[in-house]
Amino acid sequence: MSPTSQTTASSVGAVADASRLVAFALRPKQRPARDEGYAELVRRYRDDDGFAELVKAVCLGLDLVVLDVDERHGLVVASTDDSVFAVRMTEYARRTGGEGKAHERVLHALAHLGAATLAYPRPADLSNPAYVGRVSVNGVEAFVREACRHLSDAAVEAGDDLDPSADAPDLEAAWRVYQRRAATPGSGDGRRVASSTIGMVAKALTFLADQGMLTRRSDDDGGTYATTSRYRVQVAEAGSRMFAELLALGITEITDGTGTLTHVEWTEKDVSLL
Amino acid sequence: MEVDVEPEVPDAGSGAGTFRAAPRDGEDGYISENAVASAGFAQRVKALATTAPLHDLDARKAQVQAADYSVYQMAELALHAIDLVTIAMDFDAGAHPDAVLRDLAARVAAQAPDRTSREHARVASWILENLLNVGSADRGFRTVYGVAGPDGYDRRTFDFKLLEETRGADGELYLRASNEAVNVLVGALEVDLEAAHIAADVRLDILIKRGRLNEAQAAAQNARYRTIQYGEMLRQRLDATSRDVRNVDWAEAMPAFIDEALAHIIERYRAENAILVNLTEVRDTADTASRKAQAARLVEVVRDCLRRHDQLQAGLQTAGRRFRVEQDRQTFALAPMRAALDLHAQLLQPVLARPVAEADVALLRFFSPAAGLVVPHALRLADLFDGLITPPAERDTLGEVVEDLDLDVDEEPARFPDASYEHLEALLDLDPAAPQRLSGLLADARARQDADPQAKDLPLLVVVRVLALAAQEIGVARRHRDPTVLMAVDDGTVLDDPDFAGADLLVARAEVVQTAAAEALPDPTKTDENEEGAA
Numbered sequence: 001m002s003p004t005s006q007t008t009a010s011s012v013g014a015v016a017d018a019s020r021l022v023a024f025a026l027r028p029k030q031r032p033a034r035d036e037g038y039a040e041l042v043r044r045y046r047d048d049d050g051f052a053e054l055v056k057a058v059c060l061g062l063d064l065v066v067l068d069v070d071e072r073h074g075l076v077v078a079s080t081d082d083s084v085f086a087v088r089m090t091e092y093a094r095r096t097g098g099e100g101k102a103h104e105r106v107l108h109a110l111a112h113l114g115a116a117t118l119a120y121p122r123p124a125d126l127s128n129p130a131y132v133g134r135v136s137v138n139g140v141e142a143f144v145r146e147a148c149r150h151l152s153d154a155a156v157e158a159g160d161d162l163d164p165s166a167d168a169p170d171l172e173a174a175w176r177v178y179q180r181r182a183a184t185p186g187s188g189d190g191r192r193v194a195s196s197t198i199g200m201v202a203k204a205l206t207f208l209a210d211q212g213m214l215t216r217r218s219d220d221d222g223g224t225y226a227t228t229s230r231y232r233v234q235v236a237e238a239g240s241r242m243f244a245e246l247l248a249l250g251i252t253e254i255t256d257g258t259g260t261l262t263h264v265e266w267t268e269k270d271v272s273l274l
Numbered sequence: 275m276e277v278d279v280e281p282e283v284p285d286a287g288s289g290a291g292t293f294r295a296a297p298r299d300g301e302d303g304y305i306s307e308n309a310v311a312s313a314g315f316a317q318r319v320k321a322l323a324t325t326a327p328l329h330d331l332d333a334r335k336a337q338v339q340a341a342d343y344s345v346y347q348m349a350e351l352a353l354h355a356i357d358l359v360t361i362a363m364d365f366d367a368g369a370h371p372d373a374v375l376r377d378l379a380a381r382v383a384a385q386a387p388d389r390t391s392r393e394h395a396r397v398a399s400w401i402l403e404n405l406l407n408v409g410s411a412d413r414g415f416r417t418v419y420g421v422a423g424p425d426g427y428d429r430r431t432f433d434f435k436l437l438e439e440t441r442g443a444d445g446e447l448y449l450r451a452s453n454e455a456v457n458v459l460v461g462a463l464e465v466d467l468e469a470a471h472i473a474a475d476v477r478l479d480i481l482i483k484r485g486r487l488n489e490a491q492a493a494a495q496n497a498r499y500r501t502i503q504y505g506e507m508l509r510q511r512l513d514a515t516s517r518d519v520r521n522v523d524w525a526e527a528m529p530a531f532i533d534e535a536l537a538h539i540i541e542r543y544r545a546e547n548a549i550l551v552n553l554t555e556v557r558d559t560a561d562t563a564s565r566k567a568q569a570a571r572l573v574e575v576v577r578d579c580l581r582r583h584d585q586l587q588a589g590l591q592t593a594g595r596r597f598r599v600e601q602d603r604q605t606f607a608l609a610p611m612r613a614a615l616d617l618h619a620q621l622l623q624p625v626l627a628r629p630v631a632e633a634d635v636a637l638l639r640f641f642s643p644a645a646g647l648v649v650p651h652a653l654r655l656a657d658l659f660d661g662l663i664t665p666p667a668e669r670d671t672l673g674e675v676v677e678d679l680d681l682d683v684d685e686e687p688a689r690f691p692d693a694s695y696e697h698l699e700a701l702l703d704l705d706p707a708a709p710q711r712l713s714g715l716l717a718d719a720r721a722r723q724d725a726d727p728q729a730k731d732l733p734l735l736v737v738v739r740v741l742a743l744a745a746q747e748i749g750v751a752r753r754h755r756d757p758t759v760l761m762a763v764d765d766g767t768v769l770d771d772p773d774f775a776g777a778d779l780l781v782a783r784a785e786v787v788q789t790a791a792a793e794a795l796p797d798p799t800k801t802d803e804n805e806e807g808a809a
Contacts, residue, residue, distance in 0.1 A: 026647060026649050027649075028646055028647070031288070031444070031445050033443070033444035033445055033446075034444075045756055052293065071443065072441065072443065072444070072445040073445060077647070078643040078647075079642060079643070079647055081642070083646040084650050085648060085649060085650070086639070086642050086647070086648070087642055087645040087646060087647065089638055089641055089642075092383050092641075092645065092647075101632060102630050102631060102634045105634055105637070105638065106630055106633050106634050106637055108641070109634075109637030109638060109640060109641040110625075110626075110637065112624055112640065112641055112644050112645060113617070113621060113625070113640055113641075113644075114622065114636065114643060116617055116640075117617040117618050117622050120617060121617075121618065122412075123615060123616045124614075126615055126617065130440055130441065130513075132439040132440060132441055132447065134408055134439075144328075144622075146624060147622060147623060148619075148626060148760075151623075151626055151627055170629060170630050170631035171629045171630070171631065172629060172630050172634040173626070173627060173628065173629055173630070174625060174626045174627070174628055174629070174630055175626040175627065177630055178626070208645070208646070211645070211646035211647075213646060215447065217371075218399060219400070226447055228438065228441070228443065228445065229441060230698075234643055234644055234646065235617070236615065237643045238639075238640045238642070238643035238644035239615040239617055239621060239640065239644075240615060241639045241640065241643060242621055242625075242637070242639045242640035243615060243620060243621065244638055244639075245635065245636045245639040246620070246621065246625065246636050247638065248626055249632060251629075269666070
């Protein structure tokens with residue numbers, strides 16, 4: 001912390017204000033445009049370096065990281081792994097009735113990654129603050145399933161389309177898990193089943209909408225959503241963390257940044273789902 | 275849902291290319307061409323291409339599975355949609371999507387009023403999404419056109435958008451119409467904006483001076499579209515600044531641009547003010563009401579142009595300050611430098627190919643930051659203690675005693691007084707052998723009413739009762755073992771009465787004869803065994 005003269009004068013008050021700004025960040029649906037006090041704190045964060053340092057210190061103590069500050073979405077913070085504010089997959093997935101096993105966790109996380117990928121299909125979209133993505137429940141489901149189908153085709157072509165070992169279920173490829181899970185098992189009365197992939201994607205998008213990262217636009221295609229600027233910031237952070245993890249495992253590559261999505265072939269059925 | 279306009283335009287290009295394939299001026303009877311015509315040709319092809327997505331809507335409407343959209347004129351509705359967005363957007367904000375959908379749905383409804391409003395809303399959103407081209411990755415349209423040059427036929431691609439979704443400064447979602455979309459509205463070629471703006475104003479001025487208000491209406495609308503288009507261009511430049519100050523050359527290009535724009539706006543402001551003065555004069559001296567109304571509408575349009583110019587001028591004048599603020603912010607804010615990530619190629623595909631155990635670890639790294647935060651409940655021991663020692667509220671399983679409410683009986687007063695009913699009984703106590711006409715009963719009723727001041731509306735009661743009783747079922751009478759049943763038969767005679775109209779019914783009392791079979795089997799549903807003594 002390097003307090004300037006502005007903050008030392010009333011450092012207790014400044015800490016209270018800094019904490020208040022962090023508290024605003026914990027209510028993701030609040031926006032500076034709707035709350036004059038929030039807007040004032042955001043301006044102060046920008047103009048007063050001492051105050052900004054204080055906010056970061058408060059975040060550090062709470063195991064949070066400041067990702068972005070902007071008049072549109074206010075302060076965006078991300079949790080570190082140990083933070084009490086982190087959304088834990090075991091908590092998130094348990095509520096769907098799953099057993100919290102690796103398969104279940106992977107499917108739920110894939111729903112989130114699929115939504116982010118469809119919302120920002122090209123690298124340029126993720127770095128463009130003005131870009132508004134659009135996702136629908138059926139669209140995300142079809143999108144991930146299509147990616148799995150491609151991997152399945154590739155596996156057949158390569159001749160290693162062996163069924164997974166029964167003794168080591170954790171060695172089964174992720175795409176097989178997704179492909180095996182039914183999109184919508186019949187519930188008899190047309191409702192979604194939480195354990196279907198459609199149900200998981202719907203849960204993910206509803207959850208993100210509750211977090212102020214998506215806004216619901218219509219009920220078409222199982223629910224259509226538009227992204228907010230906050231979602232872009234969080235996806236960029238989440239993506240870079242996951243990228244680092246994959247890089248450590250040595251299983252991803254650096255691309256030239258032009259995007260690869262055009263290689264995915266869409267069948268007529270998938271297009272009609274969008 | 276990439277709208278593929280390719281098949282149409284190369285046809286237009288190559289069709290024209292046939293007679294210009296060999297650019298030998300004047301020789302061999304070929305029609306000569308020059309570079310100017312060629313540039314103009316490219317503009318015309320592009321202008322044509324921007325309308326292709328609109329025609330495409332009409333071409334595809336029959337393929338929509340959800341409902342029969344073929345009754346709607348989709349191209350017209352799409353033009354309306356662009357129009358609504360264009361008029362609603364200004365320098366500060368775009369058009370609100372919900373408002374656009376609502377207004378568009380009203381126009382959809384006008385085309386097919388017998389369809390449900392739900393379908394109208396669906397059509398409106400279908401049009402809007404197609405204009406945004408939601409399904410495609412870059413949300414745009416692309417066409418290929420060709421120009422014949424010295425090196426032969428040269429194919430180029432032309433990318434354009436019609437409507438765009440953007441987030442405003444307040445974080446709300448807005449729609450904005452693109453330059454091409456406004457060109458579609460104006461029905462013009464791609465031209466220099468400032469020149470077009472001046473031309474539109476001059477045209478409007480001349481038409482008003484000559485008193486041709488009908489044509490001036492279109493010209494005024496044209497001038498307004500140009501104003502909007504110009505404002506949009508300025509806004510985009512200034513927005514680029516706030517995104518990244520390095521996008522824009524603030525040393526030379528931008529100050530020159532702002533000076534030019536300010537000069538242009540001041541000039542337009544003067545010209546349009548002059549037009550407004552002429553126009554108000556026309557309005558005030560107009561001889562007919564329709565002419566007055568026309569002039570008044572024109573005044574509105576020109577005022578809107580002036581208002582937009584005010585806004586533009588304010589925007590331009592604060593541009594310099596905005597730049598300095600942004601420069602401060604962007605230079606000194608620590609921007610976490612993130613490499614552009616390709617979510618599909620670098621994350622989704624690799625992770626799908628990994629075994630579950632590895633994918634699990636990597637995906638969890640993504641999930642936690644992407645899902646946001648949860649705020650755990652903070653519980654004070656004192657609160658918990660209070661909560662625990664508070665005895666549970668006693669609740670009787672049967673609930674509270676239901677109090678008998680003291681209700682006033684609010685009975686509806688009888689329509690007819692009791693005296694009337696007594697007379698009715700007497701009137702309808704007919705001899706089964708002597709049926710009566712309704713007219714006779716009515717005459718009798720009127721006579722009784724005159725005799726008895728207590729009886730009121732007796733004729734009406736007679737009619738009501740005759741109609742009600744005449745419709746009663748025989749089964750009921752049989753079940754109740756009534757000796758007779760009242761019947762009314764229409765034999766075609768017309769009732770001649772001052773108060774009632776209709777058939778002069780024959781009213782009779784028919785005896786119900788209980789047959790032996792009915793006695794043995796008293797089934798109320800079997801009525802056919804009753805012998806009816808019809809009048």
